[in-house]
Amino acid sequence: MEFLFVTLIGVAFAIASLVLLSLGLAIIYGMMGVINLAQGELIMLGAYTVILSSAHGLGVWGGIVLAPFVVGAIGLVIERCIIRFLYGRLLDTMLATWGLSLAIIAAVTLALGPTTEGVATPLGHVAIGDYALSVYNLFVIAAAAVSVAFVWALFNFTKFGLIARGTMQNADMVAALGIHPPTIYMATFALGSALAGLAGAVMAPLTGVVPSLGLAYIAKVFITVTVGGAAIFGGTLGAGVFLGGIESAVSFISTPIYGQVAMLGCALLVLRIAPQGISVLWRRRG
Amino acid sequence: MQITRRDAVRGVVATGFGVATSTLVGSSAIAADEIAVGSILDATGPINIYGLPMIDATKFAVESLNEAGGVLGRKLRLIEADCQSNNQIYAQSALKLILDDKVAVMMGGITSASREAVRPVVGKYPTVYFYNEQYEGGVCDKLVFCTGVTPAQQLGVLVPWATKQHGKKLYTLAADYNYGHISADWVKVYLKQTGGELVGEEFIPLDVVNFDSVIQRLQAAKPDVVMSLLVGGNHIAFYRQFAAAGLKDRMTIASATFGLGNEQVVLKPQEAEGIVVIYPYFQELDNSVNKDWVAAWRKRFGSSYTYITDSACTVWNGWHLWAMAVNKAQSLERDKVIAALESGLTFESPEGSIRLDPKSHHVVHSVHLAKVNDKNGFSIMESFANVEPADTMKVCDLFANPNEHKQYTPKY
Numbered sequence: 276m277e278f279l280f281v282t283l284i285g286v287a288f289a290i291a292s293l294v295l296l297s298l299g300l301a302i303i304y305g306m307m308g309v310i311n312l313a314q315g316e317l318i319m320l321g322a323y324t325v326i327l328s329s330a331h332g333l334g335v336w337g338g339i340v341l342a343p344f345v346v347g348a349i350g351l352v353i354e355r356c357i358i359r360f361l362y363g364r365l366l367d368t369m370l371a372t373w374g375l376s377l378a379i380i381a382a383v384t385l386a387l388g389p390t391t392e393g394v395a396t397p398l399g400h401v402a403i404g405d406y407a408l409s410v411y412n413l414f415v416i417a418a419a420a421v422s423v424a425f426v427w428a429l430f431n432f433t434k435f436g437l438i439a440r441g442t443m444q445n446a447d448m449v450a451a452l453g454i455h456p457p458t459i460y461m462a463t464f465a466l467g468s469a470l471a472g473l474a475g476a477v478m479a480p481l482t483g484v485v486p487s488l489g490l491a492y493i494a495k496v497f498i499t500v501t502v503g504g505a506a507i508f509g510g511t512l513g514a515g516v517f518l519g520g521i522e523s524a525v526s527f528i529s530t531p532i533y534g535q536v537a538m539l540g541c542a543l544l545v546l547r548i549a550p551q552g553i554s555v556l557w558r559r560r561g
Numbered sequence: 562m563q564i565t566r567r568d569a570v571r572g573v574v575a576t577g578f579g580v581a582t583s584t585l586v587g588s589s590a591i592a593a594d595e596i597a598v599g600s601i602l603d604a605t606g607p608i609n610i611y612g613l614p615m616i617d618a619t620k621f622a623v624e625s626l627n628e629a630g631g632v633l634g635r636k637l638r639l640i641e642a643d644c645q646s647n648n649q650i651y652a653q654s655a656l657k658l659i660l661d662d663k664v665a666v667m668m669g670g671i672t673s674a675s676r677e678a679v680r681p682v683v684g685k686y687p688t689v690y691f692y693n694e695q696y697e698g699g700v701c702d703k704l705v706f707c708t709g710v711t712p713a714q715q716l717g718v719l720v721p722w723a724t725k726q727h728g729k730k731l732y733t734l735a736a737d738y739n740y741g742h743i744s745a746d747w748v749k750v751y752l753k754q755t756g757g758e759l760v761g762e763e764f765i766p767l768d769v770v771n772f773d774s775v776i777q778r779l780q781a782a783k784p785d786v787v788m789s790l791l792v793g794g795n796h797i798a799f800y801r802q803f804a805a806a807g808l809k810d811r812m813t814i815a816s817a818t819f820g821l822g823n824e825q826v827v828l829k830p831q832e833a834e835g836i837v838v839i840y841p842y843f844q845e846l847d848n849s850v851n852k853d854w855v856a857a858w859r860k861r862f863g864s865s866y867t868y869i870t871d872s873a874c875t876v877w878n879g880w881h882l883w884a885m886a887v888n889k890a891q892s893l894e895r896d897k898v899i900a901a902l903e904s905g906l907t908f909e910s911p912e913g914s915i916r917l918d919p920k921s922h923h924v925v926h927s928v929h930l931a932k933v934n935d936k937n938g939f940s941i942m943e944s945f946a947n948v949e950p951a952d953t954m955k956v957c958d959l960f961a962n963p964n965e966h967k968q969y970t971p972k973y
Contacts, residue, residue, distance in 0.1 A: 278781065285773045292771070389609050391794040391822070393801065395829040400807035406780045409805035412773070481805075482770045482798035483827055487606060491768055491795060526774035530763050532737060534774070 289523030299471030315489025321475025350468020504552015606646025610822030728785025
């Protein structure tokens with residue numbers, strides 16, 4: 276019973292971290308259609324925000340609060356300087372953001388050194404029968420839930436959300452109604468960056484932080500968003516639950532190696548059955 | 562001053578061709594006097610946690626040899642390559658150093674995978690190659706000298722000690738490549754000898770950062786000792802998540818790799834304190850050679866240098882053993898240098914006196930058991946003098962079989 280409970284929390288944690296990491300890209304790629312290969316580096320910058328803020332007395336929590344703003348601002352600059360010239364040009368965007376990713380890794384390496392940094396995981400642990408559980412894992416689950424709820428509410432219940440969704444569907448129509456689409460693109464890209472920064476910040480106290488950190492996440496994040504398909508919330512959430520659940524369940528039964536294999540195998544299978552992503556499966560019916 | 566014919570010719574050539582060519586001739590004359598030596602290590606990528614101190618040690622060793630007058634009275638010219646934690650780049654860099662730069666000796670390689678990428682290149686274009694890092698033992702190759710500590714010197718002492726001190730149930734976590742697999746087999750060999758019980762064994766790919774499932778399986782298996790053979794920056798996450806789950810009070814981590822990448826500095830003392838390791842070198846060692854060495858190192862690299870690792874000391878040993886051999890052979894010729902290296906060299910290293918075993922090309926070290934303390938360093942608990950790399954010495958005889966190019970693996 277305890278074992279089952281702890282395993283379920285483990286699976287929930289895996290799903291939550293996958294969803295949290297993918298949410299930013301779900302907006303930037305899933306919604307705006309920008310293949311941002313520098314997404315991993317935005318996550319890495321979020322992680323470094325936590326390292327720097329805890330080194331300068333603001334603590335881990337200060338860093339987690341600060342990270343979305345810092346990385347959001349960086350995303351804004353990236354959009355203004357690079358991305359805005361490349362909307363609708365898929366291959367050019369890939370090339371530009373790939374270059375950007377290498378540049379950010381190099382810049383951080385030069386500025387902060389190539390060494391692994393880290394902060395201790397806060398919050399301690401709780402005992403569940405014979406098992407012990409890191410409380411921070413529960414915080415990650417909560418952070419993912421709050422982020423998803425926030426983004427969902429933002430896009431569904433605010434004026435900004437309505438305009439943003441409209442802009443992505445038909446920018447000319449929105450422009451005809453007197454709204455400036457480039458501003459909306461800019462804000463949406465910054466929002467996606469901010470979410471990536473938040474994810475990096477939340478994950479930072481669980482691992483070591485290096486400039487090449489983003490590479491460990493980028494593939495998983497892209498797979499999740501691609502498998503998710505067009506519907507940002509349903510898709511990302513569905514793909515996160517599906518892939519994260521399979522990976523962690525298989526990891527718990529066997530080893531992390533088979534967990535990764537099972538996840539990639541399932542992603543292939545889904546894209547064979549539903550090339551548009553899994554959200555198509557319930558959209559068709561609906 | 563005696564003027565030789567060569568000097569006279571050089572003078573004539575220089576004056577004859579004017580200023581521009583004379584500087585050219587001058588510089589190439591100096592370069593010809595220098596001995597090119599090569600180093601291949603990782604300054605970037607996940608393996609750089611090991612590479613950075615080793616790169617510093619390489620520079621420091623070559624500089625100190627040059628300050629002492631060089632080798633055969635000639636200065637060493639160090640050519641370095643950053644292999645970016647990528648085995649393909651290792652093979653390419655080795656090829657370039659051997660064929661283009663014609664280095665007299667090549668040192669480097671960190672993971673066993675990188676060493677195995679370099680070894681075929683060395684075999685094809687014979688060059689003296691030093692692998693200066695702790696590893697899984699068994700490499701038996703006329704051209705290769707493995708100066709690092711091996712399982713007989715680490716696990717052979719650590720496994721019996723840990724089962725005696727902390728209990729007989731052991732769980733192995735190892736990196737998923739040749740080092741981890743072969744070392745995990747050695748754990749089984751030594752565990753069988755001491756009558757311990759292996760309650761679990763897992764291999765973790767180098768890019769895994771989420772150890773949640775591993776930590777839960779540890780709690781289900783309830784081992785007394787967790788034997789960590791984890792490798793690289795990503796795997797530091799294990800120690801962090803292990804501490805965060807509160808397992809530190811329930812089981813002891815013993816490791817043959819922890820600390821080589823200064824994990825005890827990256828982690829906070831409350832996370833790492835109490836982890837047991839075993840190496841020939843610790844910065845805290847109390848001997849006069851080491852005290853002078855640490856002082857000189859601090860002078861060279863700054864007083865706030867994090868921690869000088871065992872791998873750094875091994876690199877230092879490698880360069881000095883090679884220099885001793887060349888001076889003894891009075892030649893840079895490959896076979897003569899190898900013969901000199903096989904003459905039973907001993908060296909006063911910061912780790913104490915070491916001996917290069919002629920038949921196996923491995924080093925006899927004194928090793929120390931130590932615990933991570935609350936100051937991001939180690940406290941030495943117990944020392945074992947002159948432990949032989951028995952894993953390799955028992956099976957490898959390069960006098961009897963000089964053409965052997967293989968790696969022996971354990972049988973259990």
